[in-house]
Amino acid sequence: MNKRKYSVLSAWLCVLPALLFIGVAVLFPILYTGYISLTNMNIFNWFTFQIIGFRNYINALFVFDSGFLSALGTTVLWTALNMVFQLVIAFVMASLLNIKKLRFRKLYKTLLMFPWAMPGYVSILLWRNGMFNSQFGLLNQWLERLGHEPVRWLASDVSAFLSSMVVNLWLALPFMIMIMDGALQSVDKSYYESAKLDGASWFTCATKLTIPAIRPIIAPAVIITLFTTFKQFDVIFLLTRQPGARTGANIHTVLTFAHENAFVTHNYGFSSAVAMILFFLLIAFSLAVNIRTRRAVR
Amino acid sequence: MKKSVERIGLGCLHIFFLLICFGVLIPIFYAFSVSLNAQNSILGSDFSFIPREFTLSNYYAVLFDQPVLLWLRNTVILAVASVCLSMLVAIPGAYSLSRLRFRGRKKIVYGLILLHSFPAILSMFAMFRLLTPLGLINTRLGLIIVYVGTMSIFGLLNLKGYFDSIPIDIEEAAQIDGTSGFQTVMLILIPLAKPAIIVTGMMVLIFVWNEYIFAITFMTGAGNYTLAAGLFSLQATEMSGSWPVFAAAAITVSLPILIIFFATQRFMVSGLTAGGVKG
Numbered sequence: 071m072n073k074r075k076y077s078v079l080s081a082w083l084c085v086l087p088a089l090l091f092i093g094v095a096v097l098f099p100i101l102y103t104g105y106i107s108l109t110n111m112n113i114f115n116w117f118t119f120q121i122i123g124f125r126n127y128i129n130a131l132f133v134f135d136s137g138f139l140s141a142l143g144t145t146v147l148w149t150a151l152n153m154v155f156q157l158v159i160a161f162v163m164a165s166l167l168n169i170k171k172l173r174f175r176k177l178y179k180t181l182l183m184f185p186w187a188m189p190g191y192v193s194i195l196l197w198r199n200g201m202f203n204s205q206f207g208l209l210n211q212w213l214e215r216l217g218h219e220p221v222r223w224l225a226s227d228v229s230a231f232l233s234s235m236v237v238n239l240w241l242a243l244p245f246m247i248m249i250m251d252g253a254l255q256s257v258d259k260s261y262y263e264s265a266k267l268d269g270a271s272w273f274t275c276a277t278k279l280t281i282p283a284i285r286p287i288i289a290p291a292v293i294i295t296l297f298t299t300f301k302q303f304d305v306i307f308l309l310t311r312q313p314g315a316r317t318g319a320n321i322h323t324v325l326t327f328a329h330e331n332a333f334v335t336h337n338y339g340f341s342s343a344v345a346m347i348l349f350f351l352l353i354a355f356s357l358a359v360n361i362r363t364r365r366a367v368r
Numbered sequence: 369m370k371k372s373v374e375r376i377g378l379g380c381l382h383i384f385f386l387l388i389c390f391g392v393l394i395p396i397f398y399a400f401s402v403s404l405n406a407q408n409s410i411l412g413s414d415f416s417f418i419p420r421e422f423t424l425s426n427y428y429a430v431l432f433d434q435p436v437l438l439w440l441r442n443t444v445i446l447a448v449a450s451v452c453l454s455m456l457v458a459i460p461g462a463y464s465l466s467r468l469r470f471r472g473r474k475k476i477v478y479g480l481i482l483l484h485s486f487p488a489i490l491s492m493f494a495m496f497r498l499l500t501p502l503g504l505i506n507t508r509l510g511l512i513i514v515y516v517g518t519m520s521i522f523g524l525l526n527l528k529g530y531f532d533s534i535p536i537d538i539e540e541a542a543q544i545d546g547t548s549g550f551q552t553v554m555l556i557l558i559p560l561a562k563p564a565i566i567v568t569g570m571m572v573l574i575f576v577w578n579e580y581i582f583a584i585t586f587m588t589g590a591g592n593y594t595l596a597a598g599l600f601s602l603q604a605t606e607m608s609g610s611w612p613v614f615a616a617a618a619i620t621v622s623l624p625i626l627i628i629f630f631a632t633q634r635f636m637v638s639g640l641t642a643g644g645v646k647g
Contacts, residue, residue: 077468084464085476088457088520095517096483099491102498163388171374172381180630181389184396187629189578191596192618193395195603199611200398206611208398240392301487303581325489332493333585345490352485 100349106342113336126343138344141327148231148323149299152238156246156295159239164250165276179251186244194308197237198224202309222318230310230319238305242295249291253284293359297352301325324348403427403616426616435590436617439598446508446594447576450515454572457516458523459565463553465524466531467539477528480521488518492585505586514582519572526571530564531557563635570632577625595621 107126111119130138163182167175185193201208202223210220224230257280265275303325310319311326322330328348331341390397406423430436464470465477495514496505504510538560539552547555558565580596587593593601599621602614 078470081464081468081470081473084460084468088461088524089476091454091457091513091517091520092480092483095495095514096486096488096491096521099494099498100483100486102494103491106494106497166381166384169378169381171378174382174385178385178389182392183630183633184393184626187626188396188622189574189596189625191578191580192599192622195599196395196399196615196618199603199614200395200402203611208394240395297485303487303489307581325487328490329492329581338493341493348490349486353482356481356485 103342103345106338107346109339111338111342113338119339122339126340127347129340130343130347136340137322137327138324138347141322141324144231144321145300145323148235148302149296152235152242152299153292153296155235155239156242157292160243160246160250161281163243163247164254165280167247167251168254179248182247183244185240186248190241190304191308193241194237194305197240198309202233224309225318227319227321230317231321234305234309234321237309238299238302241305242299246291246295249288250284253287254280256287257283297356301352303329399615399618402612403619405612426612427620429613430617430620434598434602434613434617435593436595436598436620438591439593439595442508442592443577443594443596446511446515447573449508449512450519450576451569451572453512454516454519454523455565455569458520458527458568459558461520461524462527462531463557466528467536467557477525480525484521484525488514489581492582496585499586506588506592511582511586514586515572515576515579519575522571523568526568527561527564530561534560566632567635570628573628574625 108121108123109119110122110125129136134140166172167178199207204210204220204222204225207223209223213220221229223233261279261283262275265279270278302323306321306323307326307329310317310321324344325348328341328344331337331344401418403426404422404424406421406425465473499505499510502510504513534557539556542552542556543549576594578596579594580600583594583597584600587597590598590601599614599617602610602617
């Protein structure tokens with residue numbers, strides 16, 4: 071009995087320091103965010119704020135002008151488009167990389183890994199200054215040489231959204247290609263031989279054989295990417311905002327929306343309410359995913 | 369006949385991959401060549417990927433005209449402290465969560481998974497407000513606490529996942545042979561978990577190296593900046609022509625991360641996927 075008590079104590083002692091850090095730096099700020107979300111705290115009443123109940127939540131969810139719902143819509147569209155393009159392009163690229171007798175496969179893979187290896191914010195700023203800049207960006211230099219007018223890529227909503235998507239795909243595809251590549255290599259090659267004997271086309275092979283075989287292997291990576299795409303902040307923030315000003319486009323994902331309300335318009339109570347709504351959304355989403363995957367395993 | 373068709377097909381494939389790789393690398397090539405180009409013809413349209421006149425003056429400007437060395441020092445201090453502290457708390461914590469049985473263990477794991485889904489940016493204002501009265505704004509300690517807290521969750525989950533994948537039989541055999549609990553961990557579990565420990569440490573390092581939003585929000589004054597925050601403040605705007613210097617700075621800052629990434633790449637897949645969470 072005493073020994074058991076000792077072992078429980080040591081188990082807690084091992085995990086406690088980590089929990090302490092997490093409690094101070096993560097859990098407590100989240101709880102405090104929940105508290106702020108119930109107040110009317112903003113820059114004018116930094117100390118004199120009052121509790122106003124759920125008014126911030128009502129503003130966010132039911133007043134369309136608040137901008138939260140449109141940011142949420144943009145984020146859903148953003149996530150869906152990015153995921154579709156990522157999965158399709160990564161599947162095609164990985165299939166091509168796995169064609170028999172292809173030499174220099176390793177070299178191509180290494181080169182394709184570069185966008186993943188570069189620090190993310192550096193790549194985004196390089197895209198912005200090197201490619202999209204309206205004066206000395208490479209895209210406009212090419213356009214000019216072709217005799218077109220320069221385009222201000224990041225100045226209007228639609229083109230800024232598409233530009234952000236290109237950058238996000240550029241950043242995210244290497245990871246997805248690597249996951250797909252690993253999954254494709256794990257498929258038993260003898261299936262393909264017998265499918266070939268039966269006269270199956272490439273397309274039937276892909277849809278009837280490859281995709282069902284790799285689906286359970288890539289599922290965790292796809293779910294993780296789904297979450298990171300939904301929570302994407304850097305691409306849109308760094309492409310459309312410059313220190314102190316905007317580039318002209320006014321697109322928001324939910325995260326940049328919450329950030330702007332806290333640090334640009336200083337509407338802390340409202341921003342915290344948005345943060346809490348997102349937290350609950352993410353929890354509900356991950357619970358749903360967990361239940362579904364557990365069912366699939368059983 | 370069939371063989372030559374195949375050969376043409378493979379040739380097309382090689383051309384395709386070379387074009388794709390070149391296309392993917394264009395932003396990096398472009399920054400690299402601009403940073404080395406002496407003729408600052410940024411407004412001319414006679415651009416080429418190979419600099420016409422080679423110079424290192426942009427790199428010289430980065431290293432000596434800007435406080436980059438100071439930023440590097442700040443970043444290294446923050447990164448080393450965060451990596452050491454977070455691994456120091458995450459390894460025993462993950463060991464406890466994976467190997468020891470106690471009440472509340474499962475609840476802690478679920479709680480960690482839920483907290484992991486919460487983006488830290490959303491509670492940044494609350495952190496700011498909590499750290500201000502404690503006098504931790506504009507100090508390294510404040511940032512270190514934030515970094516260690518957020519990365520400990522990832523560390524705990526990732527290492528626990530990897531520990532779970534190591535069969536417990538080896539440790540039991542060792543204990544029958546008479547090693548103590550502590551010895552078993554140090555001599556058997558930690559050496560076996562080396563890939564995961566290396567990758568987790570690297571992910572913390574890369575996270576701190578690349579983190580700019582907390583660094584610019586919690587630190588004011590260029591003297592306190594990290595490399596990421598400094599580079600953010602250095603960036604060329606639509607009008608300013610500091611793009612060659614910025615390009616040189618971007619290449620300089622990326623180099624250490626590129627080296628670390630490709631050095632640890634062979635551990636990357638096994639060290640990351642076993643835990644089921646990505647940084």
